[in-house]
Amino acid sequence: xxxxxxxxTAAAVRPEPGDAALFTPAPGAAPMWRMVAAQAGMELxxxxxxxxxxxxxxxxxxxLLVGFSLxxxxxVGTEGARVDALTPGVLALAIMSTSFTGLAIGTGFxxxxxxxxxxGATPLSRFGLLAAKTLAVLCVQAVQLVLLCAVxxxxxxxxxxxxxxxxxxxxxxxxxTAAFSSLGLLMAGTLRAEATLAGANLVYVLMLGLGGVxxxxxxxxxxxxxxxxxxxxxxxxxxxxxxxxxxxxxxxGAFAVLAAWTLVCGLLAARLFxxx
Amino acid sequence: xxxxxxxxxxxxxxxxxxxxxxxxxxxARRGAVTALLGPNGAGKTSTIEICEGFRRADGGRVRVxxxxxxxxxxxxxPRVGVMPQSGGVPTGAxxxxxxxxxxxxxxRPVDPGLLLERLGLTSAARTPxxxxxxxxxxxxxxxxxxxxxxxxVFLDEPTAGLDPQARMAxxxxxxxxxxxxxxxxxTTHHMEEAERLSDHVVIIDRGAVVAEGTPAxxxxxxxxxxxxxxxxVDADALLSTLPPGSRxxxxxxxxxxxxxxxxxxxxxxxxxxxxATVTAWCASTGVLAEDxxxxxxxxxxxxxxxxxxxxxxx
Numbered sequence: 262x263x264x265x266x267x268x269x270t271a272a273a274v275r276p277e278p279g280d281a282a283l284f285t286p287a288p289g290a291a292p293m294w295r296m297v298a299a300q301a302g303m304e305l306x307x308x309x310x311x312x313x314x315x316x317x318x319x320x321x322x323x324x325l326l327v328g329f330s331l332x333x334x335x336x337v338g339t340e341g342a343r344v345d346a347l348t349p350g351v352l353a354l355a356i357m358s359t360s361f362t363g364l365a366i367g368t369g370f371x372x373x374x375x376x377x378x379x380x381g382a383t384p385l386s387r388f389g390l391l392a393a394k395t396l397a398v399l400c401v402q403a404v405q406l407v408l409l410c411a412v413x414x415x416x417x418x419x420x421x422x423x424x425x426x427x428x429x430x431x432x433x434x435x436x437x438t439a440a441f442s443s444l445g446l447l448m449a450g451t452l453r454a455e456a457t458l459a460g461a462n463l464v465y466v467l468m469l470g471l472g473g474v475x476x477x478x479x480x481x482x483x484x485x486x487x488x489x490x491x492x493x494x495x496x497x498x499x500x501x502x503x504x505x506x507x508x509x510x511x512x513x514g515a516f517a518v519l520a521a522w523t524l525v526c527g528l529l530a531a532r533l534f535x536x537x
Numbered sequence: 538x539x540x541x542x543x544x545x546x547x548x549x550x551x552x553x554x555x556x557x558x559x560x561x562x563x564x565a566r567r568g569a570v571t572a573l574l575g576p577n578g579a580g581k582t583s584t585i586e587i588c589e590g591f592r593r594a595d596g597g598r599v600r601v602x603x604x605x606x607x608x609x610x611x612x613x614x615p616r617v618g619v620m621p622q623s624g625g626v627p628t629g630a631x632x633x634x635x636x637x638x639x640x641x642x643x644x645r646p647v648d649p650g651l652l653l654e655r656l657g658l659t660s661a662a663r664t665p666x667x668x669x670x671x672x673x674x675x676x677x678x679x680x681x682x683x684x685x686x687x688x689x690v691f692l693d694e695p696t697a698g699l700d701p702q703a704r705m706a707x708x709x710x711x712x713x714x715x716x717x718x719x720x721x722x723x724t725t726h727h728m729e730e731a732e733r734l735s736d737h738v739v740i741i742d743r744g745a746v747v748a749e750g751t752p753a754x755x756x757x758x759x760x761x762x763x764x765x766x767x768x769x770v771d772a773d774a775l776l777s778t779l780p781p782g783s784r785x786x787x788x789x790x791x792x793x794x795x796x797x798x799x800x801x802x803x804x805x806x807x808x809x810x811x812x813a814t815v816t817a818w819c820a821s822t823g824v825l826a827e828d829x830x831x832x833x834x835x836x837x838x839x840x841x842x843x844x845x846x847x848x849x850x851x
Contacts (some may be wrong), residue, residue, distance in 0.1 A: 282656075282717075283647055283651065283713070284647065284683060284686065284713055284714050284716075284717035284719055285644040285686070285717045285718065286686055286687060286688040286717070286718060286719055287644075287686040288615045288616040288617075288643070288644075288645075288685060288686055288687050288688055289615050289643060289644030289645055290615040290642065290643065290644060291641060291643055291644055291797070293643055295641060296641065296642050299637075299638050299641035299642070303627075303630065303634065303635070303638050306630075306634070307627050307629045307630055323675070370627075370628070371627055374624045374625070374626070374627065374628060375623070375624035375625045376624070376626060376627050377619060378591060378621070378625065379619070379621060379625030379626070379681075381591070382589060382590075382614060382617075382619040383614060383639065383642045383685075384614045384615045384642045384643065384685075385642050386611070398762055402763065428674055470655070505744060524652070537591075
């Protein structure tokens with residue numbers, strides 16, 4: 262207790278020695294690349310550490326691939342090796358789980374907990390934040406692709422890909438990532454965090470069932486096949502199937518569908534995204 | 538460098554039909570601590586969030602370091618540190634890694650390890666944000682606000698919900714910032730905090746400034762005589778023995794005790810003789826005045842007077 266309570270001002274609270282030098286103003290932003298790299302590293306660590314996201318992005322695709330390759334409970338619509346038919350669809354699902362479901366849920370809760378608002382007060386620009394999120398998503402997807410391809414090869418997968426086909430497949434994956442991310446950010450930036458959580462999981466399950474992930478959409482009756490062929494996961498899955506199972510190039514239709522989703526959702530997200 | 542750290546003129550902010558800030562004007566000097574003091578809902582957070590560029594004003598003019606908080610946001614962000622009232626950190630991020638991330642956004646940051654140590658967070662560095670205690674979350678948020686060596690920091694209720702040790706650590710840090718020449722704008726509804734830390738106090742109620750000045754200017758040289766008794770006394774009789782302009786306030790306190798606060802219109806009147814008059818009256822009426830003391834007026838008294846929620850007058 263001090264004896265001069267009401268006259269005690271800041272000067273009477275003695276700072277520890279050396280503090281003045283510690284806090285002497287020296288403001289300045291770090292270079293953009295350093296901010297983006299640091300933020301991407303943080304996004305990546307938080308993503309990989311989150312148990313539910315790990316389940317969604319790694320465990321479920323591997324289980325689907327292994328389970329339906331080794332058993333014949335599901336008609337995968339082919340006479341060849343089951344793993345050859347399954348792998349392209351499971352790869353498409355894995356891409357979607359990261360760039361759509363994981364991104365939407367993660368960003369939705371960041372918005373809810375004021376993280377996006379707080380980052381808005383740092384020198385990291387919105388463009389920088391978007392770049393960091395994209396980098397983190399691409400890193401996780403790279404890990405997924407390596408893991409799933411390794412598992413598929415171990416199960417006897419024999420892809421038919423040509424070099425041109427692989428290039429086209431990479432382009433398709435990047436475009437699909439843009440489409441899924443736009444849709445995910447649109448949900449995360451406009452809905453409540455709980456609604457995003459429920460919605461993103463629901464869309465994941467619907468796309469898993471309807472999107473030609475585990476069997477080609479040609480198994481559906483005509484009108485139904487038409488309807489689901491405009492889903493982004495279907496476009497990605499059938500494109501990858503053309504490259505990896507048939508050794509041909511993906512149809513332009515797949516690129517067109519994904520480009521349309523990217524454009525529409527991207528524009529809507531840019532207009533409607535609320536940071537808090 | 539002679540511009541104010543923050544200058545707010547006739548600020549207005551509405552949410553629907555509610556007016557949160559109505560014509561608020563104040564300015565904050567560079568290198569000084571300015572406290573926005575007021576009850577919950579007074580408009581403190583709205584004001585600070587407009588200064589931070591998070592919200593747009595519906596009227597008035599705001600300048601932060603001489604710049605517009607929205608139009609010049611890019612130039613201001615590296616120079617201004619922000620501590621929001623709560624949250625702002627992903628629940629899965631660890632305390633240490635989040636502070637290092639914030640540091641990496643700046644050119645010449647404070648060493649995050651030193652800052653964690655300074656705020657007693659070293660042992661919590663590897664703990665995810667959601668598992669930190671409320672006080673640890675607050676201190677981490679404070680660390681994030683200052684790690685970039687800003688010229689100006691906004692602290693929105695920096696000590697809300699802190700235990701006494703954590704509050705002292707926060708007060709020490711604010712004093713260190715001031716000593717280093719950083720301008721600090723903080724909001725609080727703790728009178729003691731405002732009184733103790735600030736060079737300048739702005740008292741806000743219902744979206745407008747009701748008084749401002751240094752703590753000493755606001756509390757003035759006013760004193761009061763206080764005592765408590767087990768049984769009620771005849772306050773009117775006591776008042777009749779005191780000089781004109783005196784007043785006697787009474788209140789029921791805990792334990793069924795009766796508290797009396799005696800003040801004068803003219804501060805000069807409350808001297809040794811005044812005290813003798815009070816004790817003489819007590820002696821003549823057989824009243825034992827317990828806890829008797831002459832108290833200097835606090836910011837809390839000023840605040841209650843200004844906002845009209847004072848002790849019932851008798």
